[in-house]
Amino acid sequence: MAKNESTQPEIARPYANGVVWRRLSPLATVLVLILVWHWITDWQLVSRILIPPPAQVLQSLAKALADGTLAKHAGTTLGEMMLGLPLGVSIGLAIGYAIAKAPLLEYILSPIIVAFQSTPIVAYAPLLIIIFGTGPSSKVVTTAVIVFFPTLVNTIVGIRGVSPRLRDLMRSLNASRWQIFRKLELPSALPVILAGLKTSATLAVIGAVVGEFVGSGSGLGVLVISARSQYDTPLVYVTVLTMTAIALSLYSLVALVEWRVLVWQRRST
Amino acid sequence: MAKNESTQPEIARPYANGVVWRRLSPLATVLVLILVWHWITDWQLVSRILIPPPAQVLQSLAKALADGTLAKHAGTTLGEMMLGLPLGVSIGLAIGYAIAKAPLLEYILSPIIVAFQSTPIVAYAPLLIIIFGTGPSSKVVTTAVIVFFPTLVNTIVGIRGVSPRLRDLMRSLNASRWQIFRKLELPSALPVILAGLKTSATLAVIGAVVGEFVGSGSGLGVLVISARSQYDTPLVYVTVLTMTAIALSLYSLVALVEWRVLVWQRRST
Amino acid sequence: MRLRLQQLAVSYPAPGGTLLPALGPITFDIADDEFLCLVGPSGCGKSTLIRVLAGLLQPTAGSAYCGDALIDRPLPDIAIMFQDANLMPWRTVLDNIALPLEIAGVAESERHQTVRELLPQLNLDGFELAYPAELSGGMAQRAALGRVILQQPRIWLLDEPFGALDALTREKLSLELLRLRQRSRQTIVLVTHDISEAVLLADRIIVLSRRPGAVIADIAIDLPRPRFAAMIYQPEFLRLTKQVRESIESLRD
Amino acid sequence: MRLRLQQLAVSYPAPGGTLLPALGPITFDIADDEFLCLVGPSGCGKSTLIRVLAGLLQPTAGSAYCGDALIDRPLPDIAIMFQDANLMPWRTVLDNIALPLEIAGVAESERHQTVRELLPQLNLDGFELAYPAELSGGMAQRAALGRVILQQPRIWLLDEPFGALDALTREKLSLELLRLRQRSRQTIVLVTHDISEAVLLADRIIVLSRRPGAVIADIAIDLPRPRFAAMIYQPEFLRLTKQVRESIESLRD
Amino acid sequence: EERILLTFIPNVQFAPFYVGIEQGHFADAGFDVSLDHLQEPEVLDLVAVGQANFGIVSGEQVILARSRGRDVIYIFEWFQQYPVALVHSAALDLSDLEQLRGLAVGIPGRFGASYSGLTTLLSSAGLTESDIEVKEIGFNAAEVVCLGAVDAAMVYANNEPLQIRNRAAAGDCGAITDVELITVASQVDLVSNGLIVGRSLLDSDPDSAARMAGALKAALRQAINNPARAYLSSLKYVDTLPNGASLVAELEAAAERQARFLASHPDRQAVAASRAELLRQLSQQFDPSLLAQFQVLLNTIELWDADELGFSDLASWEAMRDTLALMGFLGDELGDLADAFSNDYVLGGSE
Ligand SMILES: Nc1ncnc2c1ncn2[C@@H]1O[C@H](COP(=O)(O)OP(=O)(O)OP(=O)(O)O)[C@@H](O)[C@H]1O
Ligand SMILES: Nc1ncnc2c1ncn2[C@@H]1O[C@H](COP(=O)(O)OP(=O)(O)OP(=O)(O)O)[C@@H](O)[C@H]1O
Numbered sequence A, B: 001m002a003k004n005e006s007t008q009p010e011i012a013r014p015y016a017n018g019v020v021w022r023r024l025s026p027l028a029t030v031l032v033l034i035l036v037w038h039w040i041t042d043w044q045l046v047s048r049i050l051i052p053p054p055a056q057v058l059q060s061l062a063k064a065l066a067d068g069t070l071a072k073h074a075g076t077t078l079g080e081m082m083l084g085l086p087l088g089v090s091i092g093l094a095i096g097y098a099i100a101k102a103p104l105l106e107y108i109l110s111p112i113i114v115a116f117q118s119t120p121i122v123a124y125a126p127l128l129i130i131i132f133g134t135g136p137s138s139k140v141v142t143t144a145v146i147v148f149f150p151t152l153v154n155t156i157v158g159i160r161g162v163s164p165r166l167r168d169l170m171r172s173l174n175a176s177r178w179q180i181f182r183k184l185e186l187p188s189a190l191p192v193i194l195a196g197l198k199t200s201a202t203l204a205v206i207g208a209v210v211g212e213f214v215g216s217g218s219g220l221g222v223l224v225i226s227a228r229s230q231y232d233t234p235l236v237y238v239t240v241l242t243m244t245a246i247a248l249s250l251y252s253l254v255a256l257v258e259w260r261v262l263v264w265q266r267r268s269t
Numbered sequence C, D: 001m002r003l004r005l006q007q008l009a010v011s012y013p014a015p016g017g018t019l020l021p022a023l024g025p026i027t028f029d030i031a032d033d034e035f036l037c038l039v040g041p042s043g044c045g046k047s048t049l050i051r052v053l054a055g056l057l058q059p060t061a062g063s064a065y066c067g068d069a070l071i072d073r074p075l076p077d078i079a080i081m082f083q084d085a086n087l088m089p090w091r092t093v094l095d096n097i098a099l100p101l102e103i104a105g106v107a108e109s110e111r112h113q114t115v116r117e118l119l120p121q122l123n124l125d126g127f128e129l130a131y132p133a134e135l136s137g138g139m140a141q142r143a144a145l146g147r148v149i150l151q152q153p154r155i156w157l158l159d160e161p162f163g164a165l166d167a168l169t170r171e172k173l174s175l176e177l178l179r180l181r182q183r184s185r186q187t188i189v190l191v192t193h194d195i196s197e198a199v200l201l202a203d204r205i206i207v208l209s210r211r212p213g214a215v216i217a218d219i220a221i222d223l224p225r226p227r228f229a230a231m232i233y234q235p236e237f238l239r240l241t242k243q244v245r246e247s248i249e250s251l252r253d
Numbered sequence E: 001e002e003r004i005l006l007t008f009i010p011n012v013q014f015a016p017f018y019v020g021i022e023q024g025h026f027a028d029a030g031f032d033v034s035l036d037h038l039q040e041p042e043v044l045d046l047v048a049v050g051q052a053n054f055g056i057v058s059g060e061q062v063i064l065a066r067s068r069g070r071d072v073i074y075i076f077e078w079f080q081q082y083p084v085a086l087v088h089s090a091a092l093d094l095s096d097l098e099q100l101r102g103l104a105v106g107i108p109g110r111f112g113a114s115y116s117g118l119t120t121l122l123s124s125a126g127l128t129e130s131d132i133e134v135k136e137i138g139f140n141a142a143e144v145v146c147l148g149a150v151d152a153a154m155v156y157a158n159n160e161p162l163q164i165r166n167r168a169a170a171g172d173c174g175a176i177t178d179v180e181l182i183t184v185a186s187q188v189d190l191v192s193n194g195l196i197v198g199r200s201l202l203d204s205d206p207d208s209a210a211r212m213a214g215a216l217k218a219a220l221r222q223a224i225n226n227p228a229r230a231y232l233s234s235l236k237y238v239d240t241l242p243n244g245a246s247l248v249a250e251l252e253a254a255a256e257r258q259a260r261f262l263a264s265h266p267d268r269q270a271v272a273a274s275r276a277e278l279l280r281q282l283s284q285q286f287d288p289s290l291l292a293q294f295q296v297l298l299n300t301i302e303l304w305d306a307d308e309l310g311f312s313d314l315a316s317w318e319a320m321r322d323t324l325a326l327m328g329f330l331g332d333e334l335g336d337l338a339d340a341f342s343n344d345y346v347l348g349g350s351e
């Protein structure tokens, strides 16, 4: 099969034909997962206390939707992410670009950068609360911190991988720095940068939620802890599935951009 | 400066000369950071409650080293990481490779993969403990889970970026699948995969520590909470700095491999 | 081994969902041990044809056989030299040339030995540790040629192997090719834009039309062998050259 | 504008910390509006010289001037066509050719218009939306040529611009080049391995020695202009061709 | 091997369990005990599904979890007093809880004992949450209070106030020089932390439940009576405890003395006085930071101590249930509260 695919000259075809199928396949996966989940609870393979049946979760979802709980908390978390994600990503892009241009910077900055990435939030929670308060801004920070690193390292590698020949071409055309970035470096590094963004986008949810764990009045992190502390397992599931849905949407968004932008790579495979 | 670097034919030079400097520069950064830290506490810019003076932290470090506390807890966490990191990374490599070869898989698996990445551990803590117990194995799992994703997405992009022309070459030489992987795909995708590993390696610490938060008797995660609860801020700092040191070592290890493996890229820039 | 092309045609998918006919339909045989030169306008499908014979591209219609075997995947007896040098940027010249031996499982010391013996003929001695990005255009091409030579194939598919080389090096290497072939007879399909070169080397020259390439001339070159550079001043050589040139010039628009 | 090369030499760092002398020291001038052809063995430093003149490579010794200006960075009046096509794989043919206009800030509709007018001369019409990976070797080279033409430079640096082209296309494009030059006089430095082509096009041919390249012959081509393809049968042409060939053959080892 | 699931992390507050292991109370009752630390909901769920026989959680968790279908029974009340309190600067006059109105009060989040405690305090003063400004500050009360980001905060009475006080005394707590406490226990008797078992254990092996309750009771009493010994027993389990040689030597001596003193069967008041005396002696020799954890132990002992250990009464359960109802946390299956706990098993043990 794989062999056939690469020997046939009609390379663009499978993509064109497969589009509908491909778009639907994640839904199929979700359906299968729900079925498996249903069976697990139906046959009581695991206690219902630990894994509630899908129907119960659906009911809980309906309720959380109806009384606005879910919307409120998801709204908070989304709001935090929508600031933290672009913030962290842009800093990652900027510093990553700088490091790619001046490799010494990587050595100088690595202790700081790695420290940011490897310190659990509990350790600096008091600082965070004192400096940013208990409002959304501290969660924007935790999101930005967690999101920053994957974008950074992938930007470095992406920009370093730009063809030196094409750099020569741009220089010979007297292109400005900005033009070199916009017309050469960015498109050339894009596949790798987008991979970094995929990691960043899915980590963003965790970043906001973990920030909320530190101390918050609303948000999915608060909802999940509150549901857990009230032993409302179906609501825990509703909350977690909401997080996954958000992460999956962001992931899909990046995947869509990737798909659109990399026509040339698909066509030339 | 940047211009000069790229117009000079003596491309390999700056690397050769700069090696010593480069190796030392992270140390310089650490020294500067400690100085800044010292001034902050010395001039009481921030309350000592939040940031203890370096001298106090050093004292605490000496004690934690002398009585073996640090070694014991760091040992636990390291042990968890040393299993979880390779586990997560190999699964990431394997699935990433499979997805790169059969793009449909990405669509099918994405809901599951993203769910793993975006679910905070609190939500599945009971299941984790029921299945893996409270021993190190549950932390191996949390480490593997957090480490898996960056390796995965970068492997996908790396393998997809392999030149179709060189694939043709390998096929025309009747290379086996394994040879194609070993001699073409791996070296070609390596820069991107190593970037994924950089993210994974630094996340590994967080993965183990967060796993310890769920429930554990020892490990740096336990130590940091224990120190927090006793308001022993210097010990909190000692623990966090240990985590950073571990993450930095792993990061440097990957960076070293990168540096060795990518001679050709440096030579041809 | 005989190569047979039967109603072979290739189309590529083009932007807009249409198909771009790139080659054929084309039917001809290449005899065992024949040295065939392919000439034709740029973009007429020469490389496409070579890729089909190498088993790297499935034709859209018709088929190609090597002996009795349908070529539907790369066959072990056939080696291809691509139009671009196609070297691995992370391998040194030595390791790039040695790649076929490496894949065949030859031990490192032995394959390095073999390559080092080959390097002087390629004028690449002293560059075994250079990376492809450090080579001139012609040097990269010579490395790629070295890689094919090491495969010792029964059938050689050479896509403009001397395109980036100066006259002297070109002459040296094409004579080297003839010499190799004289020791053990092989089938060679060579794409070139140089008519004198084609006449000097080939048993037969096939001229392709503009895209989609079809055979517009099939000229037997019955110059005696062994051939040598000075032959280009012989009247018979000039006549053949003129014949090929004329069939190409008939394509002038 | 006059190009002046003064004791110009380039060495590359080689594996093992040594230096590889690639070119020179070399000293000569290229007159304003001169058409200079550079020939020489593969790996003798021709591309290196072109890159120095383009301001992309700092010489290790000596210097190059354009008029009175030291060439220490790419100058706006000078355009280079690389030995490999050097197209951006993510851009269509249209956008690859239009790149210089895009960088100069020409509006999209205008630059597309300009490129579309140029495509027929390059035999690339119908391929504006193709990606480089979908082009044949010669087509990619023609796209790269189109990109230089659009720059309308005062000084052209062309590194084997017709290397991957068949005789017909080669002829067509080189005559097109002469025509362009006749309308507004320009300085052209062209690297080629084809001696007839060099004699047909050049005012002057410089033959370089083996690496590190030094001038071993500097031959003025005083054939009348305008030139045309049929000139190759004229005795004066044959005499000049022979002269160039002989100086190259003196390099034979 | 018998697992007891504890919450949080190894800490001197779990001293009775260390004492029980080190001094053989569990072994005497036929148990080879190992301790695990998990988050409270995990402890409860694992006991509910029978992954472990014994766990320690707070009473409110039992009510909440039972209202969502977990059949666990509380058989031994470990903390006699609800451990949560409101801490505030001594400069702030809160003699009447009504004065909380309009103040910023920090709690870790809207869950757990702190939140229940706050709700109870407010309702006993006739206030509701909307009368004050609730700030979710996580477990960072000491820093946040000292730096003045809140006026008061809900904390564990045995730990944070001590830490803040020590800092304030050292001039390290911003403008605050001393703090005061309003304990929840001083207002309402709420059921507190205790030992839980699953229904299936009570059905299959009620005797082991009784033996465990008895062993815990004995160990707890021992910890209360001889805190120096309890601290020393904890050293092996809590490696962040101050364990300087001179402190350990002093505590060894004190433990010996206390053992002799206990042989005379002193009453509760006398024992309490002996603890206070020991602290006074130690304070003269050791830096407050070295003694902090020992002091935490003594504070905690105040919350444990009672004439009869292990018993909980229905009224404290009802008070807790009312608080939870007020918070809107109760699920739909709230059965008879009397099924949630039992004092029968405490009787099985001996002191
Ligand atoms: N991968 C591809 N996808 C789409 N079209 C292609 C592809 N490869 C080649 N073509 C088209 O097929 C035609 C023939 O290409 P081919 O490379 O075979 O020409 P060629 O005869 O080798 O030309 P040249 O002498 O310039 O190398 C061209 O029009 C080209 O655009
Ligand atoms: N980037 C580089 N690093 C190191 N050595 C190089 C580099 N580029 C070229 N060289 C060396 O410099 C010498 C001249 O190379 P150059 O590309 O100028 O040759 P050329 O005359 O253009 O040859 P050709 O006709 O084969 O293209 C060669 O020996 C080559 O190996």
Ligand SMILES: [Mg+2]
Pocket: C046, C047, C048, C083, C159, D136, D137, D138
């Ligand atoms: Mg071709």
Ligand SMILES: [Mg+2]
Pocket: C136, C137, C138, D046, D047, D048, D083, D159
């Ligand atoms: Mg060259």
